[in-house]
Amino acid sequence: MRNIVTLVIAALALGTAACGRKQVAPEPLPPVEQAPPGEVVAPGDVELTELPAAQADLIAKAGSDTVYFGTDKYDLDDATRATLAAQARWLIANPNVRASIEGHADERGTREYNVALGERRANAARDFLVSQGVPTARLLVTSWGKERPVAPGSNEEAWAQNRRAVTVLVR
Amino acid sequence: MKILKLTVLTLLLVATSAAAQEPPPVEVDIVGGGVKSAVTIAVPAMPSANGAGDSLGRQIAEVIASDLRSTGLFTPLGPSGIGGYSYAQASSPNYGEWRGAGASALVSGYVEGGASGRVTVACYVHDVTAGRALANQGFTVAPGDWRRAAHKCADIAYSRLSGEGAFLDTRIVYVAETGPKTRRMKRIAIMDSDGSNHRYLTQGKATVTMPRFSPRGDRLVYTGTLAHKPRVFVIDIATGRERLLVPGGMITFAPRFSPDGRRIVFSMASGGNTDIYVVDANGGPPQRLTSAPGADTSPSYSPDGRRIVFESDRSGTQQLYVMDAGGGGQRRISFGGGRYASPVWSPRGNLIAFTRIGGSFNIGVMDPSGGGQRILSDGWQDEGPSWAPNGQFVMFHRTARGSGATTLYAVNINGGAARRMPTPQDGSDPSWSPLQN
Numbered sequence: 135m136r137n138i139v140t141l142v143i144a145a146l147a148l149g150t151a152a153c154g155r156k157q158v159a160p161e162p163l164p165p166v167e168q169a170p171p172g173e174v175v176a177p178g179d180v181e182l183t184e185l186p187a188a189q190a191d192l193i194a195k196a197g198s199d200t201v202y203f204g205t206d207k208y209d210l211d212d213a214t215r216a217t218l219a220a221q222a223r224w225l226i227a228n229p230n231v232r233a234s235i236e237g238h239a240d241e242r243g244t245r246e247y248n249v250a251l252g253e254r255r256a257n258a259a260r261d262f263l264v265s266q267g268v269p270t271a272r273l274l275v276t277s278w279g280k281e282r283p284v285a286p287g288s289n290e291e292a293w294a295q296n297r298r299a300v301t302v303l304v305r
Numbered sequence: 306m307k308i309l310k311l312t313v314l315t316l317l318l319v320a321t322s323a324a325a326q327e328p329p330p331v332e333v334d335i336v337g338g339g340v341k342s343a344v345t346i347a348v349p350a351m352p353s354a355n356g357a358g359d360s361l362g363r364q365i366a367e368v369i370a371s372d373l374r375s376t377g378l379f380t381p382l383g384p385s386g387i388g389g390y391s392y393a394q395a396s397s398p399n400y401g402e403w404r405g406a407g408a409s410a411l412v413s414g415y416v417e418g419g420a421s422g423r424v425t426v427a428c429y430v431h432d433v434t435a436g437r438a439l440a441n442q443g444f445t446v447a448p449g450d451w452r453r454a455a456h457k458c459a460d461i462a463y464s465r466l467s468g469e470g471a472f473l474d475t476r477i478v479y480v481a482e483t484g485p486k487t488r489r490m491k492r493i494a495i496m497d498s499d500g501s502n503h504r505y506l507t508q509g510k511a512t513v514t515m516p517r518f519s520p521r522g523d524r525l526v527y528t529g530t531l532a533h534k535p536r537v538f539v540i541d542i543a544t545g546r547e548r549l550l551v552p553g554g555m556i557t558f559a560p561r562f563s564p565d566g567r568r569i570v571f572s573m574a575s576g577g578n579t580d581i582y583v584v585d586a587n588g589g590p591p592q593r594l595t596s597a598p599g600a601d602t603s604p605s606y607s608p609d610g611r612r613i614v615f616e617s618d619r620s621g622t623q624q625l626y627v628m629d630a631g632g633g634g635q636r637r638i639s640f641g642g643g644r645y646a647s648p649v650w651s652p653r654g655n656l657i658a659f660t661r662i663g664g665s666f667n668i669g670v671m672d673p674s675g676g677g678q679r680i681l682s683d684g685w686q687d688e689g690p691s692w693a694p695n696g697q698f699v700m701f702h703r704t705a706r707g708s709g710a711t712t713l714y715a716v717n718i719n720g721g722a723a724r725r726m727p728t729p730q731d732g733s734d735p736s737w738s739p740l741q742n
Binding site: 175176177178179180181182208234236241242243244245246247249250251253254257258261274275276277278279281282283284285286287288302 | 533706
């Protein structure tokens, strides 16, 4: 865990010019009862390990790890498709990592609905990556709802930055 | 994780003083738009029966007065600034003296120490205007649980004088928030309904939202985070132990218990679609209840467990729907010309609270067929209603524009200003416990 934290700090220190750059260190597992002996933990229930060096490379080569959406929308515009196509090329060239496609919503929706909306956005981005040749098995889809804004304002500019899907590289 | 001792209260039923007929509610005339006139009620410090400690009698009166003030229906007098009474006068007060002080009602009683340090609190509620006792009851508690006795006494006064059910001896669970909007720390916290006995149930390392009590108040279900996904967890409040409800990596969120506590209804998002599922509260294969294209979420059972209200945007905008508990008969109930979300069925079954989305978010109630809609709050972004167990008050959180600061509020469904709930930090996603035994 210490090594990962050190890498994250180093990666952040290298510069945060990229829009929508994730700023939060990977979170440890919340306290959960241990599975009884003999019971297998499902693969989807194992915590993810982020890859800050690979993430920086993705951003450098694809231009961005984040794509944006209109209010209450989850369709992909031309700029988004171009960015995702570049991400897809990177993922195909780097087959040893997976990606968690993470959808977000701005603060102007109710909490539950925004989880669903974030998932629609992530799902749309994931489907496009698959259409560009990335194997489905390498892509996870999730939603942060409105819980993780990158822009703190309550104005159109901030909301536009928060309506996004981020391609987060994981082991 | 601290272990919370579950309290067992022994209720001693004391013979009621003769009241030939059930007196009508005293001057609490609730019409649409608010209370006509608050009842002035005296709450002097309770005397000690046997040297149990006068300070405890004063503290009990302070809790009772604060509880009654919080209902919005009373103007309490005391315990500071008013006279007291002797142990002998607890059941037979000098009504003329209290009339002279301007009170129409009085809460009296006494505190008595007992075996093993246990404390008995006797509680009497009087109609001062008519000069007679209305109710009395005694409560024996462990010394650390004296607040429970005070809340129980306040509940007797409140329910006898308003005609409504009790709700003050309850707890609130909610999400305590700190930090800037872009790095928010969220922890599940629990407290008494007046903000006392506050403690945290999670450490804040993972994003947590929407905790909800089980019907007996012994467990919580909430949406946590695992592998970057929203996941439903169940916590045993006394032990702090928790488990993942639905293993297997699916996005699950917005859970609620069924009224019998045996099932948990929740949302699952997959492939760009979100539907409602139900599962045994101890785990197992989830049963799918909705399958329409769209975001179906925020399910809430009717108190008889036979129906579920939920929100869906299958029509193009977020609206409220009701279905049978097995998923059949899905029909829209909101036609008020807005968008509607986060519905919660009242424990009395007669109303559904919701968040109405327009230029702002506001809390409102409607009857289960969708009629009789009224809006109860007026913030920029009020959402996430939760009912008090008597179906008279709704708690919600208000978000401030810009700062994102969140605050808990409670509002009487009959109108009036929402009251801010005391929390040590910001708070959101409140859930009101059932009435404690």
